[in-house]
Amino acid sequence: MIDFEPTPEQKKAIKVAREFAEEQLRPVGRYYDEQEHENPQELIEKMWEKRQEDTLALGLDVTAALRIEELCWGDAGLFLCIPGPGLGGAAIFASGTKEQLTRFLGHFNEGGPKWGAMAMTEPACGSDTSAIATTAVRDGDEWVLNGEKIFVTWGKRAAENDESLVVVWATVDKSAGRAGMKSFVVPAGTPGMRVEKLEKKLGIRASDTATVIFDNCRIPFDNILGNPEVKKLDKSQTKGFKGAMATFDATRPIVAAMAIGVGRAALDFVEEALKNEGIKIRYGTPRQKLTALERDVMEMEAHYKAAKLLTLRALWMMSQFQPNNLESSMAKAKAGLAVTKITQKAVEIMGPLGYSRKHLLEKWMRDGKINDIFEGTGQINMLVTARRVLNYSRDQLK
Amino acid sequence: MISFSPTEEQQMIASMVKEFASDEMRKIYRECDESGEIPDSIIDTAWKMGLISSNIPEDYGGFGGEHSAITASMIVEELAWGDLSMTIHILCPALFSYPILEMGTETQRKKYLPLVCAEKYTAATAALIEPHFGFDPCSLLTSARPDGNEYVINGEKCYVPLAAEADFLLVYAAENGSSQGFIIEKGTKGLEISEREKNMGIKALPTYELSLKNCRVPKENRLGGPKGCDFNRIMNCSRVALSAMAVGVAKAAFEYSRDYAKERIAFGEPIASRQVIAFMLAEIAIEIDATRLMTWEAAWKLDRKEEATKEASLVKAYSDDMAIMVTDRAVQILGGHGYVREHPVELWLRNARGFPTFDGMAMV
Ligand SMILES: Cc1cc2nc3c(=O)[nH]c(=O)nc-3n(C[C@H](O)[C@H](O)[C@H](O)COP(=O)(O)OP(=O)(O)OC[C@H]3O[C@@H](n4cnc5c(N)ncnc54)[C@H](O)[C@@H]3O)c2cc1C
Numbered sequence: 001m002i003d004f005e006p007t008p009e010q011k012k013a014i015k016v017a018r019e020f021a022e023e024q025l026r027p028v029g030r031y032y033d034e035q036e037h038e039n040p041q042e043l044i045e046k047m048w049e050k051r052q053e054d055t056l057a058l059g060l061d062v063t064a065a066l067r068i069e070e071l072c073w074g075d076a077g078l079f080l081c082i083p084g085p086g087l088g089g090a091a092i093f094a095s096g097t098k099e100q101l102t103r104f105l106g107h108f109n110e111g112g113p114k115w116g117a118m119a120m121t122e123p124a125c126g127s128d129t130s131a132i133a134t135t136a137v138r139d140g141d142e143w144v145l146n147g148e149k150i151f152v153t154w155g156k157r158a159a160e161n162d163e164s165l166v167v168v169w170a171t172v173d174k175s176a177g178r179a180g181m182k183s184f185v186v187p188a189g190t191p192g193m194r195v196e197k198l199e200k201k202l203g204i205r206a207s208d209t210a211t212v213i214f215d216n217c218r219i220p221f222d223n224i225l226g227n228p229e230v231k232k233l234d235k236s237q238t239k240g241f242k243g244a245m246a247t248f249d250a251t252r253p254i255v256a257a258m259a260i261g262v263g264r265a266a267l268d269f270v271e272e273a274l275k276n277e278g279i280k281i282r283y284g285t286p287r288q289k290l291t292a293l294e295r296d297v298m299e300m301e302a303h304y305k306a307a308k309l310l311t312l313r314a315l316w317m318m319s320q321f322q323p324n325n326l327e328s329s330m331a332k333a334k335a336g337l338a339v340t341k342i343t344q345k346a347v348e349i350m351g352p353l354g355y356s357r358k359h360l361l362e363k364w365m366r367d368g369k370i371n372d373i374f375e376g377t378g379q380i381n382m383l384v385t386a387r388r389v390l391n392y393s394r395d396q397l398k
Numbered sequence: 399m400i401s402f403s404p405t406e407e408q409q410m411i412a413s414m415v416k417e418f419a420s421d422e423m424r425k426i427y428r429e430c431d432e433s434g435e436i437p438d439s440i441i442d443t444a445w446k447m448g449l450i451s452s453n454i455p456e457d458y459g460g461f462g463g464e465h466s467a468i469t470a471s472m473i474v475e476e477l478a479w480g481d482l483s484m485t486i487h488i489l490c491p492a493l494f495s496y497p498i499l500e501m502g503t504e505t506q507r508k509k510y511l512p513l514v515c516a517e518k519y520t521a522a523t524a525a526l527i528e529p530h531f532g533f534d535p536c537s538l539l540t541s542a543r544p545d546g547n548e549y550v551i552n553g554e555k556c557y558v559p560l561a562a563e564a565d566f567l568l569v570y571a572a573e574n575g576s577s578q579g580f581i582i583e584k585g586t587k588g589l590e591i592s593e594r595e596k597n598m599g600i601k602a603l604p605t606y607e608l609s610l611k612n613c614r615v616p617k618e619n620r621l622g623g624p625k626g627c628d629f630n631r632i633m634n635c636s637r638v639a640l641s642a643m644a645v646g647v648a649k650a651a652f653e654y655s656r657d658y659a660k661e662r663i664a665f666g667e668p669i670a671s672r673q674v675i676a677f678m679l680a681e682i683a684i685e686i687d688a689t690r691l692m693t694w695e696a697a698w699k700l701d702r703k704e705e706a707t708k709e710a711s712l713v714k715a716y717s718d719d720m721a722i723m724v725t726d727r728a729v730q731i732l733g734g735h736g737y738v739r740e741h742p743v744e745l746w747l748r749n750a751r752g753f754p755t756f757d758g759m760a761m762v
Contacts, residue, residue, distance in 0.1 A: 002402060005400065007399050298711075302712045302715065306689070306691070309692060310684070312402075317402070330687060334684050334688060379677075386679055389680060392671070
């Protein structure tokens with residue numbers, strides 16, 4: 001039955017996340033934006049506590065999306081500091097064996113705060129993930145990793161905090177193309193893995209975006225996720241690559257949920273400001289009678305709603321074990337664009353209040369933009385959507 | 399619990415309607431647009447599906463099914479995928495009967511609901527839009543003034559579907575500044591129906607201007623009696639219905655232009671293999687899905703009898719824009735071939751352009 005009512009547990013999750021956002025994230029969001037790279041240690045400990053209590057647990061489902069919207073309404077950069085298995089965990093979920101799931105994630109919730117990063121992007125390739133140059137060479141009971149990964153979210157935290165992990169994508173056989181792409185779990189502190197640089201960014205400055213170097217980095221053989229075999233004869237065998245893509249089906253709607261939260265924050269700001277000025281948005285009034293301002297706000301609200309519903313649908317499908325590759329790309333494409341439009345329009349509408357660093361709105365515009373870039377740019381998600389609706393292979397539509 | 403799956407029953411109804419749309423409507427819609435006429439036979443066939451009567455309680459001659467805006471949205475979408483003119487023609491009696499079903503007095507329900515449960519299609523309609531710039535359903539120029547046991551109604555209406563054919567009209571008029579509905583029977587003195595309108599689109603659907611000159615109706619013909627009607631809800635039902643129609647029309651244009659783009663070769667490759675074309679189609683697909691979900695959400699609010707003005711008016715405006723974006727691009731994707739009447743996309747563009755104008759289509 002079609003239903004848009006969250007369950008009582010989901011309502012509670014929303015409420016708890018909103019409270020946390022209001023009390024813990026909003027008050028310090030500006031500070032950590034300005035003090036880029038300063039670690040919010042105290043906050044992280046609070047987050048870790050809440051996570052362990054399960055009030056900030058972030059799975060890959062509708063409840064997670066509802067929570068994430070609230071948390072990113074609070075602060076998207078700080079949201080990305082919340083300890084947890086993160087994108088690394090998602091990759092392990094998508095491609096790992098049962099044994100690996102237990103080994104790598106079974107105790108993740110115990111002990112001190114830890115993170116799971118996912119390193120795919122390299123200096124020479126981002127969108128074209130199949131072109132990665134990082135190599136993994138087998139040496140007896142070990143894999144030897146060599147290469148440079150950039151833009152790794154949680155890169156520093158995951159590489160340097162005890163019991164954290166980095167899932168790194170590398171090729172075991174360049175000549176095998178996509179079939180040679182495999183992912184490997186590198187535990188924090190493994191010799192040969194080091195963080196070289198932290199990016200300075202437009203937004204989400206509280207989030208660490210790191211360059212991680214693998215220099216003869218040795219990991220146990222069974223840290224390879226999924227099947228270690230490369231079927232050389234059959235180049236169409238692209239299981240490793242498919243593992244990467246399956247991860248995206250799960251994580252794209254999650255990024256979309258982040259976008260929605262930032263969009264909601266900007267919309268609330270605008271609506272609150274208008275209310276204080278005694279300006280009411282007259283829903284139900286014919287469009288030709290509305291002011292340009294009302295039309296703008298309504299359009300922003302509609303984009304927000306469109307993005308949110310597409311996102312919830314993509315995650316709901318996943319919980320029903322329905323393939324959601326098309327729907328998650330749709331959600332991500334729409335949400336990335338929606339948050340960009342909403343926040344940029346909000347800054348425009350608010351004039352001096354929008355542009356000033358006295359208020360958070362300008363920050364949200366900077367923060368929101370990332371959602372149209374990571375986990376597949378807007379264009380890449382349009383490409384996936386287009387291939388799906390046209391039933392085209394990647395060769396038929398490049 | 400948040401869920402996006404229609405019930406089995408909804409899926410059944412939708413697929414039955416889809417079959418009808420594809421087997422019957424799609425066979426003749428071009429002819430109908432050119433001739434301006436819809437054959438009675440197809441309206442009768444549609445009528446036999448009981449799309450309206452199934453929602454009317456047994457006491458009034460219906461099948462007693464639950465009246466749901468979500469289900470109706472699905473039906474409307476499938477019909478509009480077939481053809482918009484026929485959709486409005488087929489469901490036109492709902493414009494009259496659904497407000498009576500929801501808000502009418504017992505006498506009104508007893509008297510008028512059996513009509514839409516009859517074996518044969520009986521035209522009934524509603525008149526809302528007025529022929530002037532700045533038309534606003536919430537401040538109508540058509541007025542209703544109480545006078546003894548009667549109301550005296552004055553004003554002008556346009557885009558009234560099947561006004562000449564209908565035995566009963568629900569006319570919306572301002573009474574003390576609030577919009578109310580009044581049931582007017584054919585032949586009432588002062589009710590004058592002009593010649594059939596000529597519109598850019600929905601050409602197969604007869605629509606009319608009409609004027610009301612000191613038209614007197616008995617007091618008991620006020621929709622809902624002394625309590626009146628929840629006009630806002632009627633408008634929201636209309637917004638949801640029109641959004642569902644827009645989704646249907648857009649889906650038709652999307653499918654056609656997508657298939658064409660895969661067939662049409664230019665510079666040695668199907669045009670769909672170019673990103674400019676492929677991305678247009680991707681955006682279309684995204685926006686259609688988004689609009690459908692927004693339509694369902696607004697319909698869901700209506701079904702829960704909750705205030706839905708925000709959701710309904712948001713999706714209405716969004717779907718107006720979406721439909722024109724989609725159908726315009728469909729024409730563009732077909733190039734010159736999209737401009738000629740051998741292909742349907744120009745028809746869908748003309749029909750879709752009407753959505754911002756259409757109003758008062760409370761057929762969910
Ligand atoms: C803050 C931040 C955090 C990140 N976190 C991570 C992380 O945790 N892990 C990780 O692996 N990566 C991460 N990334 C990397 C991110 O996923 C990539 O930046 C992104 O995928 C784009 O790759 P690129 O920057 O190399 O751009 P490019 O691939 O060079 O693209 C440049 C432009 O070309 C367009 N383009 C590329 N190919 C096509 C095509 N076929 N058709 C049409 N247009 C195309 C793109 O849309 C874009 O507009 C992060 C990036 C940032 C900025």
